Amino acid sequence: MEQFKGQPRLPKFAVPKAYNIRLKPDLSACKFAGSVAISLDVVSDTNFIVLNAADLTIAPSSVSFTNSKEFRPVKVELFEADEILVLEFAEKLPTGAGLLRIDFEGVLNDKMKGFYRSTYEINGEKRNMAVTQFEPADARRCFPCWDEPACKAKFTIKLEVPSDLVALSNMPAAEEKVEGDSKIISYQETPLMSTYLVAVVVGLFDYVEGQTSDGIKVRVYCQVGKANQGNFALNVAVKTLELYKEYVLLLPSSIAPCINHYWLGRESEMKFWSGGESWIGVGTVKLCFRYFAVPYSLPKLDMIAIPDFAAGAMENYGLVTYRETALLYDDQHSAAANKQRVATVVAHELAHQWFGNLVTMEWWTHLWLNEGFATWVSYLATDSLFPEWKIWTQFLDELTEGLRLDGLEESHPIEVEINHASEIDEIFDAISYRKGASVIRMLQSYLGAEPFQRSLASYIKKYACKNAKTEDLWAALEEGSGEPVNMLMNSWTRQKGYPVVSVKLNGQKLEFEQTQFLSSGSQGDGQWIVPITMCSGSYDARKSFLLKTKSESVDVGTGNAWIKVNVDQTGFYRVKYDEELTARLRYAIEKKSLTEMDRFGILDDSFALSMARHQSLTSLLTLMAAYREEPEYTVLSNLISISYKVGRIAADATPNLLEYFNQFFIGLFQYSAEKLGWDPKQGESHLDAMLRGELLTALAQLGHDPTLDEASRRFQAFLDDRNTPLLPPDLRRAAYVGVMQRVNASNRSGYESLLQVYRETDLSQEKTRILGSLASCPDPKIILEVLNFLLTPEVRNQDAVFGLAVGREGREIAWTWLKDNWEHISKTWGSGFLMTRFVSAVVSPFASFEKAKEVEEFFASRTKPAIARTLKQSLERVYINAKWVQNIQNEKELGAAVQELGHRKY
Incomplete structure (x- = not known):
């Protein structure tokens, strides 16, 4: 057995074909019993069957394999x-075919993985629910x-649960029998799917319901009592399933050969991109197709x-599980950013019903096929449902996070x-999700929307209910576009980094x-197409x-x-201009001559x-x-983020200049903050609502006294009346941060x-928000x-990480605490x-070589595979910060420049 x-x-001695699973969770004792009968094909002569199991108690006497006769194992380990x-x-x-039977028992753990327990309250009474989370393994x-x-394989699931509870699985119930205080529910057989997509949830719930056409x-x-908070997600889900099912691409016949602008969406919602009038019947080339080639395959x-x-x-097939923050939206107490997150996460998970569930990666090496595509498609859907959100401009946040992680020498290939x-958990990161989505956007931009979609539909149809590798996708796109996709893309997925x-x-x-490009300042030897x-x-001319x-x-x-290179930031690379070109672009930014995507990109590249x-x-x-009069949310949001980072590094490098840095940043944000004001305006945009909160939070963190005074006043009104119009959800984080600044x-x-x-x-x-x-x-x-407080029972384990974002003053405290x-x-x-x-939240903000050595020494005997890559990345960030501090200290013109900028009145 040791081999x-x-x-x-x-x-690969045996291949599973179908599972018949019976589970009986005990929600009071937090344990479960079960049995499984697995239909197998034994494909080679063997004395062994090897499969996965963890944290289970196996009953050896229950194990049998039946083919033409029954076989009992001599050893079960x-x-x-x-x-x-x-x-x-x-x-x-x-x-040949056979049947493997195993009985087992397990614990409903508190680790939020496997078959676990979650807690909730009903009428003040604490209750347990049973939940599965099987991805990745x-x-x-x-x-x-x-x-x-x-x-x-196919899965047939049977649950024995208390009769007063709701029990859900991937498929609808086929039969339900009540036996005293229990009920036994048998579910319809699933289509072919991977084990990580199997799902079971048992508890007491409310629901809202809709239906596609x-x-x-x-x-x-x-949870009971929160049903109205599910309406927004329900609406998004119904529309998104419709959207993924069928798209229409309409191009004006006069410009179809050279089209730069197109509208991708359902015919019923088709609008002319520049005027709002319908294109239907106005001399168009009309291309109708199912976007994913295959309809949603579950009932x-x-x-x-x-x-x-x-x-x-x-994205469990047919039973998608969410954090409450990613699914529920409360009209009275959720912010605009919460609404946007619900929409994009729902669109992401529903995209997985095709990318991942129907067509599944062959092994975790190809995780990006799931996550990169679902991320990219979620923006496609959200943009169609909410065009006023300018979500493709906000996609640049995904691009930036991908670039920042991939600029590390301790990054990894897609x-x-x-x-x-x-090792699998650590690759659910910005490379698989954000770089993956960004290189897909880059490829789609290069190939064109219509050939890309057509090839994608062909790929999904070909590999439906099967597994695929990255090269299978490239082959489909190459065949559909006539372009050398494999040659072009291998340099982006098989080597880490970017140029x-x-x-x-x-x-x-x-x-x-x-x-x-490496954030460390070193020079790598990678090369890309x-x-x-x-x-x-x-x-006009590109x-x-x-x-x-x-x-x-x-x-x-x-x-x-x-001259702007990498127009609208469609490419996954950075651009460095010479001084003359930089000066021209700076002037163009001030004159608002560039798109907001390009204004974002120039700033982000310069920071890197x-x-x-x-x-x-x-x-x-x-x-x-x-950027002192920058009007757009996404650009200003990135400007705020960069200001935080520059401020922290400047405090380490030149503490005597910190006040001038803060005054400069306050001056940058005051124009837009005063223009928006504290009070929401009738009919204002979703983006203005998000921007107001971010600007006021930034001013609060910078210690801007008028902002802190107003934050305190509005917070007091909120304490007196939780529904006061003085502190709507979009402003609460700004007020909370403002209050904490003076504590x-x-x-x-x-x-x-x-x-x-x-x-x-x-x-x-x-x-x-409070954490x-x-x-x-x-x-x-x-x-x-x-x-x-984060380690107390008052904070759910899933939420503790939200309280780790301490300021510069708290770095040493947080490290000692860790x-x-x-x-x-x-x-x-x-x-x-x-x-x-x-690890990353506490270690990465440091900026000294001495602290890096201290961290290395502490973890020398405490590193395990699940954190090894993250620890190396965090230490690399400390070294990058330390070198940057040294460089700033040697920058002779900085003092005069920041003092002049700090005193400048905008």
Whole structure:
């Protein structure tokens, strides 16, 4: 049996075809009993059957394999370290079909993985519900199985539960029998699917219900009394299923061959992109198609809010589970940002019903096929449903997060080798999701919308109910577009990192050179095939080409017009301009000559180049000053984020200049903040509502006294009346942060009041909003209280990470706290990806070589596979910060520049 230990994949002696699973959860004792009968094909002569199992008690006497006769194993051994169950038989099993039977017992754990318990209240009484979370490799904690995505099978599930509870699974119930206080529910057989998509939920719930035009019943389940909070998600889900089912692409026949603008959506909602009038019947080329080529394949779709849930949501086939914050929306107490998150997460999870559930990655190396595509498609759907949100501009936040992680030497390729189940959790990160989505957007932009969609539909149709690898997708796109997709994309998925394209004007030539970008300032040896797009002085004439070598030049003629490379940030790379081109772009930003996507991109690239010490902080600050009258939410949001980071690093490098930095940042944000004001305006946009909150929060964190005074006044009104119009949901974080800025050990009233609000609310979004504000206090004693509060039963384990975002004043406190509580933290969160958040949140903000060494020494004997990559990345960020601090300290012109900017009146 020893030969099976330490293997990343199961041996292929037998292939599962169908599972018949019976589960009986005991919600009071927090345990469960079960049995499974697995129809197998034995494909080679073997004395062994090897499958996955973990945290289960197997009854050896119950194990049998029946083929032409019954076989009983001579040895049954569970290897917990490798999470495998090995069954050894005295004689070789005959090849062909057979049936494996196993009885087992398990614990409804509190780790938010496998078959676990979540808690909720009914009329003041605390109750348990039973929930499954099997991705990536935790179905084995509920029943013995071939727990790999390629081992697709059909599942028939039977549940025995208390008769007063709701019990849900992937499929509708086929039969229900009540036997005394219990009921036995048998569910219809599922289509072929992977084990990680099996789902069961048992508890007491309310629901709201809708239906698609072709009869798919859609329900949103939630805690009793919260049903009205499910209506928004229900509406989004019904419309999104319709949207994914059928799209129409209409192009005006006169410009179809050279179209730059198109509308992708349902015919009933088709509007002319520049005027709002219908295109129907106005001389158009009309292309009708099903976007995914295959309709949604189950008879129902349930979505359920779970009070304790580690991830944001999980795309279980036909029974999608969510955090409450990602599914429920309260008209009175949820912010605009909450509404947007619900819409994008629902669209993401429903995209998975095709990308992931219908067509499934062959192994976790190809996780990005699931997550990158679902992320990209969620923006497509959200943009169609809510065009006023300008969601594709907000997609740049995804791009930026992908670029920031992938700029580390400790990044990993999109296609990453996985050698053990314990390594999988760490790749549910910005590479798989955000870089994955960004390279898809880049490829779609290069190939064009219509060929890309057509090829994608062909891919889904070909691999429906099967498994696929990245190269299968490239083959489909290459065949459908006629472009060398495989050659183009391999450099983006099989090697980590990305290029910085340096652009220099030399007479009438624009010279391009690519090198690998690393935030450390080092130079990597990667090389890519880069889709270059550019325009000069106007967006009417664009040039594009593939940069296949290290360098190339393009004729741009004479003139002093601005030149923008990587138009609308469609490419996954950064651009570094020479001084002349930078000056032209800075002027174009001030004159609002560039799109908001390009304004965003120039700023973000400049920040990254400054951090990597490729340009001075002075030049970055000079560029930031050009955004002092920036009107757009996404650009200003990024400007705020960059200001936080620059402020923290400046405080380490030049503490004597910190006040000037703060005054400069306040001056940047005051114009827009005063224009918006504190009070929402009738009919204002969704984006203005989000922007107001972010601007006022930024001013509060910068210690802007008028903002702090107003925050205190409105918070007091809120304490007197929770429904006061003075503090709508979009403003609450700003007020909470403002209140905490003035809290200290001798003035605790604001802190105590905020804790009172936390304890009184039952809205998850409000609780996380408060947790995210508490640690912004500058007083170290209060920060320690907040951190200790995170470990109390008052804070659900899923939410503790929201309170870790301490300011610069709290870094040392947080580090000491992490060390002092490491054993408890490791035990509580160590078996899931949330553990990585503790490490990155506490370690990454430091900016000294000495602190990096201290962190390395502490973790030398405490590292385990689940946090190894995150720890290396966090330490690399500390070294990057430390080098940046050194560089800033040697920047001679910085002092005069920041003082001048700090005194400037906007």
